[in-house]
Amino acid sequence: MEVANGVIAKPYQNGISSLKSENVKWKSEKKLESLPRPIAVCGPSGSGKSTLLKRFLAEYKDYVDFSISHTTRKPRPNEIDGKDYHFVSREDMEKAIANGEFLEHAEFSGNIYGTSKNAVKQILKNGKLCILDVEMVGVKNLKKTDLNPKFIFVKTPSIEVLEERLRNRNTESEESLQKRLARAKEELVYGGTPGNFDLVLVNDDLEEAYRQLKEFLLPDIEGLKRRMYH
Ligand code: ADP
Ligand code: 5GP
Numbered sequence: 001m002e003v004a005n006g007v008i009a010k011p012y013q014n015g016i017s018s019l020k021s022e023n024v025k026w027k028s029e030k031k032l033e034s035l036p037r038p039i040a041v042c043g044p045s046g047s048g049k050s051t052l053l054k055r056f057l058a059e060y061k062d063y064v065d066f067s068i069s070h071t072t073r074k075p076r077p078n079e080i081d082g083k084d085y086h087f088v089s090r091e092d093m094e095k096a097i098a099n100g101e102f103l104e105h106a107e108f109s110g111n112i113y114g115t116s117k118n119a120v121k122q123i124l125k126n127g128k129l130c131i132l133d134v135e136m137v138g139v140k141n142l143k144k145t146d147l148n149p150k151f152i153f154v155k156t157p158s159i160e161v162l163e164e165r166l167r168n169r170n171t172e173s174e175e176s177l178q179k180r181l182a183r184a185k186e187e188l189v190y191g192g193t194p195g196n197f198d199l200v201l202v203n204d205d206l207e208e209a210y211r212q213l214k215e216f217l218l219p220d221i222e223g224l225k226r227r228m229y230h
Contacts, residue, residue, distance in 0.1 A: 034227060036220035038067075038120070038130040038147055042139045043154030043191065044184030045109075046166035048203040049133050052154065052213050057131070063224045064217075065123040067132045070096070073111040076171045086116075103145060106137035109179040113138070120147070127227075129220050136187045139196070150198045152216070153191035157204045159184065 043049050057066055070086045072093050081087045088096075093112050097105055105114030115132055123130040132149065134142065142149060156162040162184055166177055190196055199216050203209040 034223070035124060035127060036129050036223055038124075038132060038149040039152060039217065039220075040132045040134055040139060040142055040149040041152045041154060042134055042136060042187070042197070043152075043201075043203075044156070044162055044187050045135075045180040046162050046169060046184075047154045047156050048165070048206070048209065049154050051206065052201075052203065052210055053131060053133065055210060056213060056217065060129075060221055063129055063221050063228075064131060065126065065128045067115055067119040067123060067130055069113055069115055069119070069133065070102075071111055071113045073109075073113075103147065104134065104138045104141035106135055106141070108135050108137075109176055109183065115142075127224070129217070129224060135183070136190050139190075151196065152199045152201060152213070153197040154201045154203055154209075155188060155191055157202055159188070161204075 041049050041053060053066065057064055068082065068084075068086060070088050070093055072088060072090045073085070075081060075085070075087050079085065079087075090112065093105075093114065096102065096116070097112075097114065101116055101118070102114040103117050103120060105112055113135065115134065115138070120130055120132070130149075132138075132142075139151060142151075156165065159181070163177075163181060166172060166180060172180065191200060199212075201209050201212055
């Protein structure tokens with residue numbers, strides 16, 4: 001059934017009734033309903049989420065898109081506003097949250113991070129697999145929405161390896177590093193609790209972790225390819 005005036009007649013299977021996209025034009029409800037479930041990736045800071053996701057996003061850029069979060073954290077030297085994050089002031093972020101613009105948000109290491117409804121909506125509108133990078137509170141909050149993502153937890157083989165990688169990344173002050181390690185301990189308990197995640201990836205050897213990530217996500221990519229070409 002074609003959708004009139006870009007207005008969706010009924011809530012779509014993938015959820016986010018709150019995103020019931022007045023401005024989203026879908027070709028058909030069938031197309032809408034067969035979109036793969038979004039993917040929410042979580043894991044301690046330094047576990048390798050960005051490394052794995054950047055590679056996957058580059059390899060499958062025609063089918064996958066990254067939900068660019070907002071944060072009140074300052075950009076790192078290699079980060080680009082609007083690509084890695086939307087970097088905003090705390091005041092603007094709090095206003096936008098109060099305005100209902102966020103699907104989820106959380107305080108992490110002294111800053112607010114959040115997924116805007118718009119970021120996700122744009123990706124779903126383009127019919128791509130939507131990938132989110134969220135910390136533990138974000139995961140818990142997403143579970144309360146009707147976005148219905150699959151959840152992946154990424155961890156290092158040990159907390160010592162995590163600390164070493166975070167230190168070698170050379171992006172954090174000692175204070176920020178300690179906050180992240182403290183939070184990592186909580187996240188590891190949550191990540192290790194059966195039922196919380198659909199996939200737990202131990203990022204020891206990068207090639208092997210990437211292979212496992214691809215194995216998990218490729219059925220969704222194949223489904224998208226079939227839909228795009230038929
Ligand atoms: P996150 O996005 O989870 O905070 P990053 O992707 O920034 O983590 O990875 C943290 C650091 O560890 C980076 O310097 C990255 O290059 C490095 N790294 C990622 N995966 C591996 C791996 N399998 N082996 C060694 N170093 C890694
Ligand atoms: P970093 O400062 O290292 O980029 O990110 C810190 C933490 O914030 C990471 O665990 C990352 O997963 C998380 N994060 C990034 N974007 C979001 C978001 O939109 N929502 C939530 N809840 N967490 C996020």
